[in-house]
Amino acid sequence: MTDETRSFVRERAADLCEYCKIHQRYYPDSTFHIEHIVAKQHDGSDSQDNLALAYHFCNGKKGPNLSGMDPDTGELTRWFHPRNDSWHEHFRLDTNGEVVGFTAIGRTTASVLGMNSRIRVQIRREIFRLQEG
Numbered sequence: 001m002t003d004e005t006r007s008f009v010r011e012r013a014a015d016l017c018e019y020c021k022i023h024q025r026y027y028p029d030s031t032f033h034i035e036h037i038v039a040k041q042h043d044g045s046d047s048q049d050n051l052a053l054a055y056h057f058c059n060g061k062k063g064p065n066l067s068g069m070d071p072d073t074g075e076l077t078r079w080f081h082p083r084n085d086s087w088h089e090h091f092r093l094d095t096n097g098e099v100v101g102f103t104a105i106g107r108t109t110a111s112v113l114g115m116n117s118r119i120r121v122q123i124r125r126e127i128f129r130l131q132e133g
């Protein structure tokens with residue numbers, strides 16, 4: 001992957017994790033990953049359509065997987081695809097700091113990626129607090 005591609009992906013995402021929408025500025029000590037939406041293991045390519053910017057925690061939870069169990073129905077559900085899906089059609093950010101998935105894809109992705117782990121909700125609350133400043 002070229003530096004040009006990395007810059008392109010980072011700029012396209014406006015420095016936000018394309019899954020949980022946390023901004024890179026809140027993680028000065030680590031650089032968000034350029035991840036393959038469909039992992040190389042599953043023949044995912046290096047093209048810009050298959051790349052997304054991801055907070056290391058989201059990327060780590062996602063791994064090479066493409067789907068998970070919907071926590072409400074137990075059904076196997078594909079994950080949110082940052083290039084093909086619209087974030088706001090699957091998630092909303094609650095003022096309590098939680099990312100609420102309101103479709104099967106949203107619920108499954110939020111659940112498997114651990115978007116509402118205690119620390120991550122605390123970080124979002126802190127961000128809200130700073131923004132209200």
Ligand SMILES: [Zn+2]
Pocket residue numbers: 017018019020021022054055057058059
């Ligand atoms: Zn994320």
